[in-house]
Amino acid sequence: MLSVILPAYNEEKNIAPAAERISEVLTAEGIEYEIIFVDDGSKDGTWSEIKAASVRDPSVRGRHFSRNFGKEAAMFAGLDSVRGDCAVVLDSDLQHPPEKIIEMYRLWEQGYEVIEGIKDDRGSESVFHRFAADSFYGLMSRATKIDMSSSSDFKLLDRKVVDTLNAMPEKHVFFRAMSFWVGFRRAEVRYSVQARTAGESKWSTWSLVKYALNNITSFSAAPLHLITVLGYAMLIVSVVFGVISLVQKFMNVAQEGFTTVNILLLFSASVIMISLGIIGFYIERIYDEIKGRPRYIVAEECGSDNIG
Ligand code: UDP
Ligand code: MG
Numbered sequence: 001m002l003s004v005i006l007p008a009y010n011e012e013k014n015i016a017p018a019a020e021r022i023s024e025v026l027t028a029e030g031i032e033y034e035i036i037f038v039d040d041g042s043k044d045g046t047w048s049e050i051k052a053a054s055v056r057d058p059s060v061r062g063r064h065f066s067r068n069f070g071k072e073a074a075m076f077a078g079l080d081s082v083r084g085d086c087a088v089v090l091d092s093d094l095q096h097p098p099e100k101i102i103e104m105y106r107l108w109e110q111g112y113e114v115i116e117g118i119k120d121d122r123g124s125e126s127v128f129h130r131f132a133a134d135s136f137y138g139l140m141s142r143a144t145k146i147d148m149s150s151s152s153d154f155k156l157l158d159r160k161v162v163d164t165l166n167a168m169p170e171k172h173v174f175f176r177a178m179s180f181w182v183g184f185r186r187a188e189v190r191y192s193v194q195a196r197t198a199g200e201s202k203w204s205t206w207s208l209v210k211y212a213l214n215n216i217t218s219f220s221a222a223p224l225h226l227i228t229v230l231g232y233a234m235l236i237v238s239v240v241f242g243v244i245s246l247v248q249k250f251m252n253v254a255q256e257g258f259t260t261v262n263i264l265l266l267f268s269a270s271v272i273m274i275s276l277g278i279i280g281f282y283i284e285r286i287y288d289e290i291k292g293r294p295r296y297i298v299a300e301e302c303g304s305d306n307i308g
Pocket of ligand 2: 091093095196201
């Protein structure tokens, strides 16, 4: 059986069409399936739509969060309740074409364990948003050594991989990077991003920046090394200036002005503060992890004898 996981946040208009499209596509191919909607604390009628869908179609189940925990938590809440032999994650706005699930499923049948959806293009987005997304993926790729530019959350995973991910203890999860990190036999399926069926994107450019900072600090220590590099660079600068100042002093031509002193003082103070900020980010991550709070809180569930 194939488990289809759909994270949904304020997607009331997309629930019924998504369930129908996916059922249609999978039934036509004779693939046994279940659909798991994870309502990420939506403020609109998403949860009642999911409940209605689970009454109409016994293969639909739903989990409802007590508040908005974010897409990463929602995807993991889906993975946590998978009953199938493999699971596919896709967006409930149908930007990931359901037809591609078939292609992924066939590859899984051939023995591949992680089948990644690779974006051919990013669909229609504003130039600025695309720039933000590109720089985010550029930074992420460099920091984590994983090519993030065309990867997405559209993936089909074997049961083994799902169990491995579920067993990973960190509270701050990043699906794309973690499903890459675990390894396993991999294959790729190309798809082009579809237009959103209804509603609007939940990602503002600012939330993308925050997302980038959070994920870089959870997946890479590179910014910490950058501080060391900066420290060495400043040491070299200070040796050069020190020698110059000493020479000037002994030649009795020492500068009277404070300009150089001021610039150096301000410059080193800002580097120190930025460095403290970077260290602060990591302390925050450690603090969050050490608290050991759950990734998400399920307030309600619906569908076939609920989730075991
Ligand atoms: N989503 C979620 N929780 C959030 C934000 C988004 O579960 O806090 C879901 C959303 O319902 C959708 C998917 O994540 O199914 C992708 O979100 P969106 O379409 O807004 O992002 P985009 O496609 O613009 O990258
Ligand atoms: Mg979308």
